[in-house]
Amino acid sequence: MSKKIASGSDCLVLDVKMGKGAFMKNIEDARELSRRMVNLGNLVNLKTIAIITNMDVPLGKKIGNSLEVKEAIDVLKGNGPEDLKEICLVISTYMVSLGLGISKQKAEAKVKESISSGAAFEKFKELVRWQGGNEDWINYPENFPNSLYNEKVRSFKSGYIKSMDTENIGKVSLKLGSGREYKDEPIDYTAGITVLKKTGDYVEIGDTIAVLHTNRENVINELTELYLNSIEFSNEPVQKPKLIYEVME
Numbered sequence: 001m002s003k004k005i006a007s008g009s010d011c012l013v014l015d016v017k018m019g020k021g022a023f024m025k026n027i028e029d030a031r032e033l034s035r036r037m038v039n040l041g042n043l044v045n046l047k048t049i050a051i052i053t054n055m056d057v058p059l060g061k062k063i064g065n066s067l068e069v070k071e072a073i074d075v076l077k078g079n080g081p082e083d084l085k086e087i088c089l090v091i092s093t094y095m096v097s098l099g100l101g102i103s104k105q106k107a108e109a110k111v112k113e114s115i116s117s118g119a120a121f122e123k124f125k126e127l128v129r130w131q132g133g134n135e136d137w138i139n140y141p142e143n144f145p146n147s148l149y150n151e152k153v154r155s156f157k158s159g160y161i162k163s164m165d166t167e168n169i170g171k172v173s174l175k176l177g178s179g180r181e182y183k184d185e186p187i188d189y190t191a192g193i194t195v196l197k198k199t200g201d202y203v204e205i206g207d208t209i210a211v212l213h214t215n216r217e218n219v220i221n222e223l224t225e226l227y228l229n230s231i232e233f234s235n236e237p238v239q240k241p242k243l244i245y246e247v248m249e
Contacts, residue, residue, distance in 0.1 A: 019056035021166030060084035064192015
């Protein structure tokens with residue numbers, strides 16, 4: 001919060017993650033953190049809203065650096081996975097509502113219009129230029145380099161996915177090369193995971209539920225097993241988990 005306050009903004013929307021893949025593992029802790037940050041923001045006249053969102057299921061389909069950038073580009077163009085689009089729409093709506101002092105209904109209409117008109121995508125390219133980035137990568141994300149190995153993870157069971165251990169799945173992505181296990185370890189920006197089946201989806205034995213992207217051939221078998229062990233199945237239908245738990249103002 002100190003950085004947010006020091007930036008000079010007059011309003012702030014926080015995405016507070018809650019679940020296995022987040023620091024806040026349960027709703028009570030997420031509420032307490034949200035309440036503290038909202039109160040702190042309001043104490044210094046920084047109008048603050050906290051949105052508690054689900055981290056028990058991977059958001060979107062991509063995990064990893066360049067993979068997530070390409071997915072973000074899709075969303076800015078009005079495409080991409082429905083869950084990621086919904087979260088982006090809700091958070092953006094609150095940001096526009098606070099920033100312009102307008103109703104959430106009017107703010108949501110503005111957000112949707114900025115996407116459909118291409119203004120949101122153009123603004124992203126402008127931000128890339130301001131930071132010295134190469135805009136061509138944003139215009140042609142299909143030119144991003146790919147990992148040498150793209151290993152399919154096939155289900156060993158049939159049934160409904162009951163739950164996903166997102167903390168372990170995050171570790172899989174890290175060990176594929178997308179993060180650091182020690183301070184000076186280089187990051188492989190092509191590494192990560194494409195998640196094809198998530199909580200509530202039905203799968204058959206042999207269905208591809210994910211794809212591991214890496215340049216480390218020696219870790220593929222181990223991490224395939226770790227990913228599979230992160231999935232719990234049920235014979236009964238499983239309701240899709242909610243994306244947003246609460247909004248705290």
